[in-house]
Amino acid sequence: MAYQKTHCVLFYLFFLDSKKGEDNMRKFIVGRVLSIIPVLIIVSIVIFSVVHLTPGDPAASILGDEATVEDIAALRARMGLDKPVVEQYFIWIGNIFHGDFGMSVAGNETVSSMISSHWEPTISLTIFSTIVALCLAIPLGIIAAKKKGTAVDSTVSAISLAGISLPSFLLGLFLMMVFAVKLKWLPVSGYKSMSDGFIPHIRSLILPGVALGFMHSALLMRMTKASMLEVLNSDYIKMAKAKGVKEFFLIAKHAFRNALIPVITTIGQSIVGALAGAAVVEYMFAIPGMGQLMVNSIGRRDYYVIQAIVLIIACINVFINLMVDLLYGIADPRVRLG
Amino acid sequence: MTAMTKTMRMDSPFTKEMDGSLKEVRDRLLKEQRELQLHKFLRNKLSVFGFVIVVTMLALAILAPVLAQCDPLALDMKVRLKGPSAAHWFGTDSMGRDLFARVLYGARISMFVGFTVGITSGFLGMMLGLYATTNKYLDNILMRFCDGLKAIPSTLLAITLMTVLGADIKNVIIALTIVNTPSMARLARGSALVAREQTYVEAMRCLGASKTRILWNHIAPNILSPIIVQMTFVFASSIITEAALSFLGAGVPAPAPSWGNILNEGKNVIYNAWWMIVFPGAFTALSVLGLNLLGDGIRDVLDPLSK
Numbered sequence: 001m002a003y004q005k006t007h008c009v010l011f012y013l014f015f016l017d018s019k020k021g022e023d024n025m026r027k028f029i030v031g032r033v034l035s036i037i038p039v040l041i042i043v044s045i046v047i048f049s050v051v052h053l054t055p056g057d058p059a060a061s062i063l064g065d066e067a068t069v070e071d072i073a074a075l076r077a078r079m080g081l082d083k084p085v086v087e088q089y090f091i092w093i094g095n096i097f098h099g100d101f102g103m104s105v106a107g108n109e110t111v112s113s114m115i116s117s118h119w120e121p122t123i124s125l126t127i128f129s130t131i132v133a134l135c136l137a138i139p140l141g142i143i144a145a146k147k148k149g150t151a152v153d154s155t156v157s158a159i160s161l162a163g164i165s166l167p168s169f170l171l172g173l174f175l176m177m178v179f180a181v182k183l184k185w186l187p188v189s190g191y192k193s194m195s196d197g198f199i200p201h202i203r204s205l206i207l208p209g210v211a212l213g214f215m216h217s218a219l220l221m222r223m224t225k226a227s228m229l230e231v232l233n234s235d236y237i238k239m240a241k242a243k244g245v246k247e248f249f250l251i252a253k254h255a256f257r258n259a260l261i262p263v264i265t266t267i268g269q270s271i272v273g274a275l276a277g278a279a280v281v282e283y284m285f286a287i288p289g290m291g292q293l294m295v296n297s298i299g300r301r302d303y304y305v306i307q308a309i310v311l312i313i314a315c316i317n318v319f320i321n322l323m324v325d326l327l328y329g330i331a332d333p334r335v336r337l338g
Numbered sequence: 339m340t341a342m343t344k345t346m347r348m349d350s351p352f353t354k355e356m357d358g359s360l361k362e363v364r365d366r367l368l369k370e371q372r373e374l375q376l377h378k379f380l381r382n383k384l385s386v387f388g389f390v391i392v393v394t395m396l397a398l399a400i401l402a403p404v405l406a407q408c409d410p411l412a413l414d415m416k417v418r419l420k421g422p423s424a425a426h427w428f429g430t431d432s433m434g435r436d437l438f439a440r441v442l443y444g445a446r447i448s449m450f451v452g453f454t455v456g457i458t459s460g461f462l463g464m465m466l467g468l469y470a471t472t473n474k475y476l477d478n479i480l481m482r483f484c485d486g487l488k489a490i491p492s493t494l495l496a497i498t499l500m501t502v503l504g505a506d507i508k509n510v511i512i513a514l515t516i517v518n519t520p521s522m523a524r525l526a527r528g529s530a531l532v533a534r535e536q537t538y539v540e541a542m543r544c545l546g547a548s549k550t551r552i553l554w555n556h557i558a559p560n561i562l563s564p565i566i567v568q569m570t571f572v573f574a575s576s577i578i579t580e581a582a583l584s585f586l587g588a589g590v591p592a593p594a595p596s597w598g599n600i601l602n603e604g605k606n607v608i609y610n611a612w613w614m615i616v617f618p619g620a621f622t623a624l625s626v627l628g629l630n631l632l633g634d635g636i637r638d639v640l641d642p643l644s645k
Contacts, residue, residue: 042486050498165627167578169585170619173605177615181608188608276491280582284605294494298501298588310498314490321489 028329036318043314048089051303052081101308105300111308114293121191122282122289125212126274128205132213133220133270138263141224142251145232156221163218169280172211176284179207189286208285212277216270223266227259261331268324272317375639385635391628395621399445406439410595419611429613431603440595441617447507447596448625451580455514456573460565462515463522468553468561470523471530481527484520492517496579500588507590510580517579518572525568529561536560563640570633574626581622597622 059075060067076082079102080091095102101111144156180188186207192200231237232255240254279291286292290309297305379385398405408426414434422429428437466484470477487495499513533539534557542552583589584598585605592599597618604614 038482039485039489042482043489046483046486046490047498050495051502161627161630165574165630166623167582167626169582170601170622173601173608173615173619177608177612272491276493279493279497280586283586294497295586295588298497298586301501303501306498306501310490310494313494317491318489 025329029326032322032325032329036322039318040315043318044093044311045089047307047311047314048092051307052085052088096311102304104305105302111304114305115290115308115312118288118290118293120193120289121287122275122278122291124194124201125205125208125278125282125287125289126271128202128209129212129216129274130267130271132209133217133274134267136213136217137220138224141221142228142256144221144225145228146251148229156225160218160221163214163221166215168211168215168277169284171214172208172281172284175207175211189284191285191287191289204287208281208287212274212281213270215277216273220263220266220270223263224259227262228255231255231259261328264327264331265324268320272313272320275313275316379635379639382635382638384631385638388628388631388633388635391624392632395445395625395628396449398442399449402439402442402446406436406442408436408439410435410439410443411593412436419607421611422613428617429611431600431614432607432611435595437600437613437617440600441597441621443595444597444600444618445621445625447590447594448577448580448622451507451510451514452573452576452625452629454511455518455576456569458511458515459518459522459572460569463519463524464526464558464561464565466519466523467526467528468530468558470527471534472549472553477527480523484523487516487520488524492575493579493582496583497586497588500583505588505591507594510583510589513583514576514579518576522565522568522572525564526561529564530557533557533560567633567637567641570629570636574629574633577622577625577629 059072059079059081063071063075073082080088083091092102099112101115103109104111104114140156140159144153147153176188179185187204190204192204194201237250237255240250245254278289279294281287282289282291283295290312294306294309412435414430416434417426417430418434419432420426420430426436426438428441431437431440466480470480496513496517499516500509503509503513539552539556542556547556580589580596581598581601584596585602586598587602589598590596600618601615601622604611604618607614
């Protein structure tokens with residue numbers, strides 16, 4: 001009875017306030033979308049100044065110790081380093097809006113063409129590792145919440161602690177040693193794209209994907225458990241239990257849907273974490289993605305490539321955070337009012 | 339106003355006496371609180387375990403020259419890639435260097451980098467966060483800047499900074515400090531904003547204490563708890579990031595025995611030398627685990643509400 005009554009009251013409030021609610025919603029969305037503009041500007045300034053305002057001349061360090069003064073001056077002119085810093089920044093930003101990230105220092109390729117030939121493995125790896133993280137974290141988090149205080153709960157806590165303490169490159173090395181070198185179940189390194197067949201593609205992603213996903217699953221697990229516990233202790237669950245709702249439906253239908261809301265935030269973070277962590281894991285497993293491109297550019301001091309990749313991933317981060325906040329606002333009216 | 343309060347406090351024998359007994363009471367309460375916190379910390383087995391690991395690691399790092407009989411850089415081509423034995427407890431690497439010595443000296447690098455980054459970013463973050471609360475414009479600029487820095491994933495920012503600065507242990511510390519300071523500043527600012535509204539700060543303001551005095555003598559000690567907890571976690575994450583950077587060849591330069599360097603060499607000989615990965619890997623994971631457990635323990639004691 002009380003359960004239905006709550007629904008009626010919510011229904012009533014919703015219709016009474018629908019006009020006002022819509023206004024609030026619009027205000028919330030517009031405000032949140034506009035708020036990313038200063039962040040994006042600061043991000044671009046930070047990335048620009050890291051490369052351009054540090055002591056030492058990038059042109060000189062690219063050419064090495066044996067370069068003549070004329071060579072350095074010529075490269076400076078080509079890179080536009082002889083112009084005032086502020087002008088350089090606006091030229092850089094203007095070019096980015098045209099999809100031009102500059103020329104790679106080492107090869108005769110544009111940075112954008114280098115990135116466009118490297119993005120696909122990174123996206124595959126990110127998606128796969130996020131799926132791994134979700135498949136591990138959500139069931140374990142729910143079980144731990146349901147069996148709180150038992151051995152199952154402590155095992156799950158131990159797993160999540162291990163995940164937080166094992167950096168992805170370390171786990172990757174251990175996995176590589178056990179499953180690829182000793183047991184020979186999976187390839188040691190290398191990447192097969194989707195066009196080489198689905199099974200080889202997945203086989204080449206399992207080790208790096210688990211290495212990347214495990215760490216994020218630890219955070220997701222903690223979040224799922226905490227959020228599930230909160231929901232399981234709420235009145236409406238007790239009510240549903242009293243009404244005799246079956247255990248499975250209680251968890252799957254009544255509790256999980258509400259417990260999922262805070263988990264969404266963590267999923268966003270783990271996608272970004274996978275994109276960023278790909279640098280180390282791709283280097284280790286010889287996957288020709290954006291991370292490997294970035295690591296290879298460290299040795300060449302290919303600033304433009306690094307600048308471009310960091311900027312792209314930072315922007316993806318900002319947009320994912322925006323999406324998460326908007327979803328959150330849609331799912332939970334309290335957020336957009338507060 | 340200030341002068342009057344001061345003379346009142348100085349002249350009245352009553353306040354003097356009260357001051358004396360109040361001080362006694364305060365000292366006793368503080369002592370009791372400390373004992374209680376210690377008791378609470380010791381009761382939690384996991385945090386004691388973490389504490390033991392961290393102390394052991396620090397001891398190994400400090401005593402490395404005594405414990406390791408070999409020079410971590412001494413080459414010996416006769417014993418290349420030999421497994422663990424009585425002469426070389428952890429085996430040798432592809433250039434015949436003693437792995438036990440290298441792992442212990444690696445603990446020195448990791449502990450030094452992690453500790454320094456924890457302290458410097460904690461101190462810088464606290465300064466920035468505290469001063470941000472004094473001025474609205476400064477606050478706006480600093481916090482927008484921190485948001486921008488935080489939007490860049492920390493590993494990527496660290497890699498970029500290391501590429502520009504060049505691989506060197508000093509630069510690793512600088513880069514990791516830059517990466518970790520924004521979240522410290524945000525934390526300090528948030529805690530300071532709460533502390534500022536407390537009655538004791540208002541009381542100090544009424545007594546005529548200067549802004550700097552309130553900020554450093556009264557607000558700063560009260561926001562220390564979350565900062566100390568965060569410093570432990572920064573210590574842990576700096577160990578990970580330093581190892582990752584060295585692993586990629588962008589951290590501590592090659593011949594130096596950093597854990598990341600050893601692991602990178604280990605990756606190349608993964609087919610025939612498991613000890614090159616297992617020992618430095620276990621040390622890295624154990625230190626991070628210990629610091630995380632210790633951090634959780636300290637948080638439960640100092641800052642029980644912020645879980």
